[in-house]
Amino acid sequence: MRDFRELITIGFNNLMAHRLRTTLSLIGIIVGITAIVIIASVGEGSKLKIRKEIKKWGTDILRIFPEQQHKESFSVRGSEMILRASSYGSLPSLTEKDLVSIRRNASNVSSVAPVIKSSFQSNKQNITVWGVDKEFQDVAGIEVLQGRFINERDVKMKYKICVVEINSEIYRFFKGMPKIGSYLSLNSMSFKIVGLVKRKTLQTPFIDKSVEVYIPISIMEKGQREYYAKVDSEDKLSRAAHEIESILQSRKLGKKLYKARSFGQILKMQNRIIKIVTLVIGGIAFLSLLVGGIGIMNVMLVSVGERKREIGIRIALGALRKDILLQFLIEAIILCSAGGFIGTIVGLIIAWVTAPILRVPFIISWKVAFIGVTFSVLVGILSGLYPAFKASRLDPIESLRYE
């Protein structure tokens, strides 16, 4: 076994003897690895963001929606997924009897809540008004901090009361903490604040900054009803979805008009699209890496041609053909690894700079670093193998005569 450190030193010295050539051939690898690292990093960031959004929404919640409206209910704009609440279709809303039937018969469902949601702007502030009933408290994991939540009587009597969610936006909107008993004006209607709450789940995905207000659902006259069901546990999601769909099918004369899906399932479809896009862009980046690899192969072939005499000398002094092969292979690997290292650093810097623009979290994962290093070493081996093999097969006598 030869001294690898020595082989690396020899390789490094040979590369440094042709600095310009080495630098130029490095650029191809740097560009390829940079592109791959950016894609991997942004991809990882997107996945993390989606995972977070699923958690914010709630992993044990099902959304019930008309069958044919399913694909239109979410859209992708830029890097964000926007929930389009306005795209519900012509199917009639579920009746109170439908909901009661689900509550009674779906054994894996703990509560079902209808929601009518309306968003608008007031003083440059996004405001979301949720028309809900008492069931929503359980479905959305509402924690009452002060006062109370909406009850059955509020809905029945259409009381003009509201409950305000405490979040970062609220202080700016109310210029301080809102007070129980004070009034809030929404669309020229005045609502008495009866409670301050915190919500654990059903956070609107990818939208953070909004003032969230809950009012009795009976007051909301316009707007499409959405239905959310809380399932006993996460692992019963698909069983519960099946139960809900069957109950609704039997109530709608055997017609399968409604679907129940978790937000995670819906996002999975979007995730698949992101994966395909990542693969396509990744493929293009891989092509650029391939071109870089061909550049390295070219440089190594030139190097073998120039160093024929050195090869002859080494064989005359006792080198085996595999020693010559290893020497040239190590040189190609050093070249590509250096390109890979620089490319990984540059890629991570670019990913760090672009992450806020793309609204994905920046993460330095071992996976990304591993991809960068592995790909560069792999390209080094593949591009160095043929020149190294060629060098190892040279005739030592011919090589010694080489001028």
Next chain:
Amino acid sequence: MLISISNGWKIYSKGPQGVIALREIDFKVKKGEYIAITGPSGSGKSTLLHILGCLDILTEGEYRFDGKRVESLNERALAEIRNKRIGFVFQFFHLLPRVNILQNVGVPLFYAGERKDKRDKLAYEALKKVGMEHRALHLPNELSGGEKQRAAIARAIVNDPDILLADEPTGNLDTKTGSNILNLFDCLNEEGKTIIVASHNPRVVKRAKRIILLQDGMIKKR
């Protein structure tokens, strides 16, 4: 017998008939001999030297090195002979340009699997033997022709081989420097090293104790 070639032929398969470089070579070398192989250009001196140095093999006939039939040895065994039993000295020195003299001299030790500290120690001793220790950390292009050849000799003897093969060792040196190199060969021979020099320079040839004259690939005079 250190070296023995019997009825050795070397034919290069160039053209329809091939080129005969060596024919009917019968040649024996004992340990400690000092032999000059001479003859005009194209007579087969270098080819014979390459075969003796296990860089090439005979097309026909038999070459035995220390009793082992070279034609039957594998690549590893041949490389080991070149590395440990034979030292090469070339006309154009053939030092590696990008490493210093100490590292150049240490190359055979590297392929012998020695560690760096031992390599440096032995290489320095070899350089001392040829009076070149003061140039150990210089690059080859900082040395004169004579110094380069001394360094090349140090590299040839660093593994303490049985035999030194030199191909026109003074061909690229002036008379005085060439004479110094030949003096070095004399010393090494006196220490027991077997030396075989290929040259058409009479000054080099007359230093040897035995002369082989090659003509058209055949030995004409011993």
